Amino acid sequence: MKTTLKVNGTDHVLDVEPRRVLADVLRDDLGLTGTHLGCEHGVCGACSILMDGEPIRSCLVLAVQADGRSLRTVEGLTGPDGEPHPLQRAFSAEHALQCGFCTPGFLMVAAGAMDADPDLADHPEAMDHVVGSNICRCTGYGPIRRAVERAAQERRTA
Known part of the structure; x- marks a missing residue:
């Protein structure tokens, strides 16, 4: 088709x-x-x-x-000049990736959540949903949550 x-x-x-x-x-x-x-x-x-x-x-x-x-x-996700998305920078800064297999999926779910809710960092239930939506077998979910919170806060203050 x-x-x-x-x-x-x-x-x-x-x-x-x-x-x-x-x-x-x-x-x-x-x-x-x-x-x-x-x-x-x-x-x-x-x-x-x-x-x-x-x-x-x-x-x-x-x-x-x-x-x-x-x-x-x-x-x-990257900007037109190749600049990393705030989520990509935050995942690196917070060591929220290890093998990297799950990372693209987490980045996309988090990007959608951040686009839908500019105050995502202020809503713990929404953060729980984002972080709990995908499976990570390496890093655990703490660094991933910190990365999403960091990117959401950065975006809000930008």
């Missing part, structure tokens, strides 16, 4: 088999390998991206379902 995906601000017209999941199309057809595939059941969150500003598990969405939608992957 002819499918148009707007990914990180660029339109891509693709011929996609109706049964292919979005994560596979992003990785294999568009070369956006920052979207990781872990469990392929929507549990781990490594494949999280933003669709129309909302976090989704791209392993559970068919690519044809994203036709005409606006998608943002971890590759789209």
